[in-house]
Amino acid sequence: MTYFTIVHKFIYCPILGEEIPIEGKYRYSDSKEKPYEAFFISAVCPAYENLHKPASKRNPDYRYVHFCDAHPCEGMKGFKKIIDVREAK
16 A cells, blocks of 8 residues: 655745745655655645636635746745655654
């Protein structure tokens, strides 16, 4: 079975003019020697994801974002490729 973990970091969004939480998704290693390692899979911007939801399911915090010409932005590219999940950040 594959396990995942989510790491959050805050970046400044030039579209919203404020900091927003970006989610980095990591997959746990299958290695028996290093089961505490996780490998980067993807990053998700909540403002960008909100654009692709039906109007009834959109988050009102991002209601003023009608487009994003910066996706994927530099903040989404700053996640480490491999993390040690034993280290709390």
